[in-house]
Amino acid sequence: MKKKPAVSAEFAQATEPAEPGEAEQGDGVRESGGVIAVARAMRLLEAFQVDDAFLSLAELSRRAGMHKTTTLRIARTLAGARYLVQREEDGAWRLGPASGWLGARYQASFDLNNEIEPTLRELTRETGESASFFVREGDIRTCLVRVEGPKAIRHHIRMGEVLPLEKGSPGRVLMAFSGEPGEPYESIRRDGFYISVGEREPEIASVSAPVFGANWRLLGALSVSGPAGRLPREKLQKFATLINQKANRLSYVLSGGAQRHAPVRTQWHP
Known part of the structure; x- marks a missing residue:
């Protein structure tokens, strides 16, 4: 036996x-x-x-x-x-x-080195503030990559940090383009961005826009953030135009250069 x-x-x-x-x-x-x-x-x-x-x-x-x-x-x-x-x-x-190694493989799936990180560096250089890329994981959001701004006083988030979805502009954008009904999500889908002032932390302000990948499915959210005292809503509104441009361009690249008939902000895939 x-x-x-x-x-x-x-x-x-x-x-x-x-x-x-x-x-x-x-x-x-x-x-x-x-x-x-x-x-x-x-x-x-x-x-x-x-x-x-x-x-x-x-x-x-x-x-x-x-x-x-x-x-x-x-x-x-x-x-x-x-x-x-x-x-x-x-x-x-x-x-x-x-x-x-697992973390590196996970990050590699988002084409960080070739596309996302350079885009964040552009945003930081052009705004003077920190820029981040967030992804949704169930009912949380994770900071996948971040480029710190040049100013001594800035908003600090570490790569890999887990934050709530329902507070802050990156989470709101991820929820909106994942199909969350009602407001403010209908407005976010219409505008293509979201501005948050003191929503998650009283002293922090940010603006975020969605990034799409293969088959124009939601991939993540680009975000620029900094102290609320330095980023009034009027300034964030100007940043919104810039971050939308970067998000659109990044989406075209990450989707494989596929042609589409509408800009990212009006094209939504739940």
Whole structure:
């Protein structure tokens, strides 16, 4: 009789009892349909914030909402695949090179180096303010790439930072061109841009416009932002014309140069 292959200790957590808050069915599958081991691994990776260099096992366990033994077992498995790295002197953990590769592959799908980043640099040079490109991921928006403005006082956002959709001009634009009904979204689709003053943060103002990709489907939003005291609505209105021009040009390039019969601001694909 053939022996069944041994199950590695690293993957044994797939059949362990569920952590607090996890409802488990047979075969290590959660009621939501996901595999517990994979869900827990994702929670570990997502525990790291933008400013985190290293996290202790205790902090990683706390943020992920898992027992230390489970956290350690999964962390070692992820380290074996280079998604995490452990510091020898104190055992703290950081994201590994494989996590960076995933991020790079994700960014590459948006043609950042060749098109999007140069467009942001143009916007920064012509407006004197910071420029960003946001994409929608479910009910949040992510800053995929950013070029900081030259002024000492400016609006700070880091690449990879996650922000709410419903506050701020980039999120409003993404919602409008994803089919959100009612106002202000009907007006955004009509105008092709949105101006926000103090909507997410009282001291910040911004203007954003949509960018389309293959088959003229919504890809993301270009945005220029800065201190509200330096960017009154009248100035943002002037920037809106510029950012619309850049967004139109970028959309043509990213769509493969396909011809269309209407400008981006009047052509909407939900």
